[in-house]
Amino acid sequence: MFSETAKKELEEIRLKYPNARAALLPALYLAQREFGWLSPEAYEAVSGILGVPKAIARGVGTFYAMYKHKPMGRNIVQLCTNVSCMILGAERLVDFLKNKYGLEPGGTSPDGRFSLVIMECIGACGTAPAMLVNDDFFENLTEKYIEEILEKYK
Amino acid sequence: MEKILLKNIDNPNSADIAEYMKAGGYQSLPKALGMQPKEIIEEVKKAGLRGRGGAGFPVAMKWTFASADPKFPKYLLCNADEGEPGTFKDRPILEKNPHLLIEGMAISGFALSAEYGYIYLRGEYPAAKDILNKAIAQAYEKGFLGDNVAGKGFKFHLAVHQGAGAYICGEETALIESLEGDKGQPRIKPPFPVNVGAFAKPTVVNNVETLSNLPYLIGIGGEAYAKIGSPDCPGPKIYCVSGHVEKPGVYELPMGTNLRDIIYTHCGGIKGGKKLKAVIPGGISTPILPPDKIDCAMDFVNMPKHGSMLGSGAVIVMDESVCLVKVCYRALKFFEHESCGKCTPCREGTGWLRKVLGRIENGQGMEGDIDLLQSIAGNMLGKTFCPLGDGAASVVQNFIKHFRPEFEAHIKNKACSTG
Amino acid sequence: MIKVTINGKEIELEKAVTVLEAAKSAGIKIPTLCWHQQLEKYGGCRLCLVEVEKMPRLQTACTLMVTDGMVVRTETEAIANVRRSVLEFLLINHPLDCPYCDKAGECELQDLVEKYGARAGRFTEEKRKVPESLEDPVLVRNMERCVVCTRCVRMCEGVQGAAALGVISRGGHSHIEPFSGGKFECEYCGNCVSVCPVGAIMSRLHRHSYRPWQLVSETETICPYCGVGCTLVAQVRDDVIKRVVPRIGTPVNNGLLCSRGRFGYEFVGSKERLTSPLIRKNGVLEESTWEEAISLVAKKLGEIKAKHGSDSIAGIASPRCTNEDNYVFQKFMRVTIGTNNIDSTARTGYAGAQAFIENIFGQGSTANLIPGLANSDVVLVAGGDPTAVNPILGLQIRACARRAGSILTIGHVKGLRHYSPVELRPALFRETLALEGIVSALRNKKGLPGSNQILEAKLKDINTTPQEAAGACGVAEKDFAVFVDRLSGAATPAIVIGKEIVQSSGGNYKLFLLAAINYLVNGRIYLLSERANEQGLLDMGCAPDLLPGYRPLAYAEFRKRYETAWKTAIPERPGLSIFGMIDAAKQGSLKAMYVMGENPVYNLPNSRDVEAALQKVDFLVVQDIFLTETAKLADVVLPALSWSEKSGTFTNMERRIQRVRKAVSREGMEDWRIIAEVARNMASKFHYTGAEEVFAEISKVSPLYRDLAYEEIEKGQSIYPYKGEPLRSTVEEISVDKGAGVVAASRFYLRLERPLFHSGTLSRKAAALVNIYSGALARLSTADAASLGVKDGDVVRVSTKIGSLELPVAVDGAVEQSVVMLTNNFEGKGAFCLAEYAVDPVTGAPVIDCNAVMIEKVER
Ligand SMILES: Cc1cc2nc3c(=O)[nH]c(=O)nc-3n(C[C@H](O)[C@H](O)[C@H](O)COP(=O)(O)O)c2cc1C
């Protein structure tokens, strides 16, 4: 079930669109926030509120890479490995995350602290390699810098 | 050249409406509201403004089609999906100069008699979302958005719609689908969005950078604007340069600036003085160029003559340390990941190409693999539903066209000879 | 006129169509895969690419509209290469094991590859591996075979409207899943199966049991289940129905079926079918011969008739039997026995409601074409869920909504919840107030049309205010106003009425109010019909007050007509209704009953009381295909041939007469033939060689069917009023009995669930339907379940004054508060054993909405 605040938020979002269906993407974001990931219950909740059939909602949700369909760690490390980042060493950073934190691409660290998601270009190619941790951008990454950054996420 | 689009971005508070107005912002909007919508479109036409999203379509033409359609309401959608790898030109506008975009959208909205605007913002830009929402709230507060814009009786509402990680949503009909709460899969055209777009109403989709040109353009008038940059294709252009240059970053320059100048003059040349190996001039979907082909004016009209495209103006510079088979493989991995799955050649072809490239890169390439790649790419090109699949095929074709020996060496030596 | 040139051939077209259609009209075939004539355009597979002059790229013929002067080429070398390469792409992830696949032989991909070829073997990587999903009882999903054409999804969402399937993920990972990822938990129409071009979604019923080319025969017939009357094709091998499929182009269902029609055929081959006549000897039913059984029946009926008079015998006809069966049966009752004591379960709603409405608007006024619903601008639904009761009709309502029509509902209609219905949900027993409010608001808004004085006189003093009506529905006045505005603004409204309203207290008055609404908005009325030949049996005269051709018995001139034709006097006195029969049996005045193809002991409310009544009858004959609850009480049981084993006609709710055809053979007799045998043994002259001859007699004696023969019916010329004479009735009087009004006094009331997957006692023997919905449930609203402290699967005891049942709970958001919904479909667990009834004084329907219920949790 959605919390009352989330329900209110969704009501407001709904007003931005000419119909309820258009509020599906933002509703899925909200559901992801509320449920941690887009579980069947999350889809049922969204479907119940917006009146979008749940199978359709799930089809839409699974189309987009940023909706998560399994439980995630507390923090999501989203590391870009697309060309500009790759040629500046992003792959080394992937190895580093694996070795240092036990983080496999698409996986979650054993302590549940981090999940690693390999990203396509995140628009920080001029300051590559780059990543997002949750909603925060970090650029010009090095192994050492990553260590510093991840310190802050518990 | 004075900065137009990136004006003021070094000011840490540039996103604030007060700062924007202090720097002369929101002066073109009232001016525009004093004109006839048709007159604005006329100015845009005189300015020769072309869309900055990648295709370079003349803006005035698109607007004229949408205006001519009698259906209401009309929608103006700003394409802030910026997903083309290598591209980061819209992000500074969104994060640092949001009011320029908002003013540009209000002007464009008026020109189109559109009542509603949405900024389709990629999910990967969470910071920009908050900044835009804040800026929009400020603009409402100051009356630059709302039921009575600038007190001139024009109604224009604007909201941010956040994407969720799908490159294809940059394609305008996929973007509309996604705005409507569906999968971002391209639509059959015709009907075109200018007639049947968002919520089945006439809709114009323009890029962030495109729309951000409007305040300046209206300020100085179309004729004066047309004097900037290439005569064929005027205006300022944000080039975003990444990879092996000394000073990567965004550069606002006149449209048509020479690619070599961008790399060697503006960006300080190849990092560490190494040798240039290749340049992708307009984002990963545009044809790669070898070092001897980079003397070209970077605009929509000229680049095709040099065997590539301006695309998003995302210049990716690669020095001699780079393995191009690997880059090609990584690019195809991207296309495979981003293929929406609607059409057979792209859905199946991108993965197949990636797999063949993968085995070549891994030293397991077989004789005939290069022909196979070309054949697969050839079977995709021109047969896919939308340009994404074409892009994937043309990347493979162009890499092989210019760097075939490197592919051959991989297969022959069963290993990568670079780095 | 549009001129296009395709492959050098000039084609002239009236209107713009797709290149594909234009080519087709000229006999040029362009291969397709994602295209399907029932579905919206997609343009994804790229098989139909063609060259068009002056266009830079190849174009998909299935999406491109022709323009004047267009020049198209479909058979160039380049195009052939494209087709081959698209097929190659499709095959890289498709198993090459056609011999194992059930689709082989009718697989579009297989055919395409055969025709256009595909380079093989260039893809050396591992193919996608996905295990076949056998989690569903009815549908098998094999995603290795899926070509992502999305036909199933477009069917399920855009046509069926169930939206139960989605394309999951994207790109090369795209695949099709129902929400759960395993079981479909959908409407099980199987329409996705029909459109899947490959073996990716298939029916499990015939899995690995035959190959399409091994089918021996295909018989086009009519669905045995509901009053919609869908055409279906029974595919047979070894005299067993292997599969049922729809056909595109049939008038009612045009390529679609519902779960019952498609998957409900297995009862025909059930091992529990009766095989020989049974006679009760020393209290037990024992097998006997036809001769013995028939002569016993004739003898006993003759004796009782002689001793107690004709009216001591009654017959119950069957809405599952053909017109021919029913005609012969009522003729037998009237001619051989000499009584009008003939009725059917149509009396539980349909018959009375139809008579009531048609008395006001004229005979035939409820005979409206089902596909017409889709073209209405407003559809008002009251008294049930059309998508469950009459699924294919329900689809037309969904189609109406999709075409921007408005859906208005009285009460919550689960199957329409995704179609933005404007709902009025009256509180328990306050429906009347809501309807009155609508009537007075419409009258005040639109004024009286003045064409029906009798009706107008009756509605003049209905003065329920919008405030009261809104209050009864717990909504704001402005929401009530929206409802009324939509109705009053409608140009082509339709009103769909279900049994729930007919079977509620004051049902006749509510029908009157709905009729008044219909009158004020100038609409059309559709009455939902739960049985395949409910209409036909009425038309055949299986009613105590009707003669064949829907002719009232009360008129001497009609009686005369039939007396002449049948060469016998017909008693003037109307017979007993089905409920009258039960009462008479209880009182002992009814001595014998003949039940044909019906199970009153289960299908009538207060079923235990009905059972007791039938036990009192001296001689009970039951003619059926199964040993039903009723048959178990019989003195003689006569096994009949069932649907698909015999020929005849059904008349659907549109009053379209359609041919039912024999698809499989079985030893035995049709219902009409058994009756005729009995009649002959009672010295009546019933000589028919076949069903067609029976129909010939019907068309001869009944002015409604004048000159109608199988030949015309087969040509589809069987739309009411055929070439005959409908009755021109004039309203003389509208009798309405509002009743006392009920005040909710109990915490819970019993309501009937009419599930999509079942239909009376027939579907119990259809294994697939039982697998989908396998046992009785007590459905409770979320709030009530919470307040009772029960959750899904907990067992509750549901008790009324007359009985109790222990049932597992199903919490259902679509159930209203303060009611418990039970079905009447499962053996020993029928809702009707808990439901007392009173008979509506006007419609004669049972009123069953006042059964107070106690619910207690059964601790385990
Ligand atoms: C696969 C694909 C991706 C695209 N991505 C973007 C994008 O991220 N941003 C953008 O502005 N345009 C993108 N486009 C171009 C848009 O379809 C459209 O042409 C553009 O938004 C129009 O705006 P403009 O005329 O202002 O350039 C993309 C096109 C394709 C085919």
Ligand code: SF4
């Ligand atoms: S080419 Fe086809 S599969 Fe690829 S993104 Fe476009 S529509 Fe989707």
Ligand code: SF4
């Ligand atoms: S059986 Fe019918 S409801 Fe179920 S998934 Fe298929 S089309 Fe949809």
Ligand code: SF4
């Ligand atoms: S399951 Fe069948 S109909 Fe559905 S997408 Fe796959 S191949 Fe097409």
Ligand code: SF4
């Ligand atoms: S709608 Fe009625 S007639 Fe049609 S298939 Fe379903 S049960 Fe049979």
Ligand code: FES
């Ligand atoms: S390639 Fe990594 S941010 Fe653009």
Ligand code: FES
């Ligand atoms: S049939 Fe035309 S694209 Fe599939």
